[in-house]
Amino acid sequence: MTDLYAVIGNPIAQSKSPRIHAAFARQLRQDLRYEAILGPLGGFQGAVEGFCAQGGRGLNVTVPFKLDAFALATERTERAEQAGAVNTLKFEGAGVVGDNTDGAGLIADVRGRLDVMLQGTRILLMGAGGAARGVLLPLLREGPVSITIANRTVDRATALARRFHPFGPVEGGDYARLAGRRFDVVINATSASLYGEVPPVPSGIFAPGALAYDMAYGSGPTAFLGFARDQGAGRLADGLGMLVAQAAESFFLWRGVRPDIEPVIAMLRAG
Numbered sequence: 001m002t003d004l005y006a007v008i009g010n011p012i013a014q015s016k017s018p019r020i021h022a023a024f025a026r027q028l029r030q031d032l033r034y035e036a037i038l039g040p041l042g043g044f045q046g047a048v049e050g051f052c053a054q055g056g057r058g059l060n061v062t063v064p065f066k067l068d069a070f071a072l073a074t075e076r077t078e079r080a081e082q083a084g085a086v087n088t089l090k091f092e093g094a095g096v097v098g099d100n101t102d103g104a105g106l107i108a109d110v111r112g113r114l115d116v117m118l119q120g121t122r123i124l125l126m127g128a129g130g131a132a133r134g135v136l137l138p139l140l141r142e143g144p145v146s147i148t149i150a151n152r153t154v155d156r157a158t159a160l161a162r163r164f165h166p167f168g169p170v171e172g173g174d175y176a177r178l179a180g181r182r183f184d185v186v187i188n189a190t191s192a193s194l195y196g197e198v199p200p201v202p203s204g205i206f207a208p209g210a211l212a213y214d215m216a217y218g219s220g221p222t223a224f225l226g227f228a229r230d231q232g233a234g235r236l237a238d239g240l241g242m243l244v245a246q247a248a249e250s251f252f253l254w255r256g257v258r259p260d261i262e263p264v265i266a267m268l269r270a271g
């Protein structure tokens, strides 16, 4: 029987998840259907119940429902617990497993696809919203020398650093404190690129050969990647690889098989 999956969000029309999961299913010959659901604001639980009543096996969850999904899960993975948000639900009998695959997606893209080792590196993580929080534990597990969180609203950066300090070397502060420092990996987890803006980082933050990674993606290089290129960053990457890799991690959770992300990234880049 064809198994049913979906992504739920509001808005949802822009989501690439149906194309990505359809490509995974073709690649791995999985008999499944994957839909997009426009979740009513304030009506997440009802929409999920309706989906389950149709025999739905799993959901991807996007803005603004990741906290609702966290609350709805009857069991959560450690990475979802620490992220404080759930982007993947798996329905198992009466139970609902909540996971967060964003961090694993970032690591799979950076270490697995771009072949950049994070162990022993100095990482700058810009932003202190949901995306930053979701990737902190998986980043710390890679064994960097330090993770520095910088955020426009400083309190959010320091609170995040305090929360994750038990897991490894992480500190938080404002952008001005970065002056004179160098980083091997600079990750933009702010939404500044969505507005064509660059976070207010001082110049000279890129160590020789540094990776500049923007979680945002679009048809061309983001504003941050343009800045990083001008500042001499060694490698540039946008977040399309992370998007496909986090989807692959959800697929693995549901189906127990792992898609090859490279051809799917190439398919999306081609338009």
Ligand code: NDP
Pocket (backbone or CB within 6 Å): 102, 105, 126, 127, 128, 129, 130, 131, 132, 151, 152, 153, 154, 156, 189, 190, 191, 192, 193, 194, 195, 197, 198, 199, 200, 215, 216, 239, 240, 242, 243, 244, 246
């Ligand atoms: P949130 O709204 O939770 O957080 C936004 C963050 O961006 C905050 O830290 C905010 O700072 C900061 N910010 C916004 N505008 C600016 C600016 N002009 N200058 C500096 N900082 C700014 O968003 P998310 O964390 O959910 O998402 C962040 C980005 O990550 C988005 O671009 C999103 O598309 C991308 N993303 C990509 C994924 C992928 O798979 N590739 C997965 C998840 C997210 P402040 O606290 O001061 O407001």
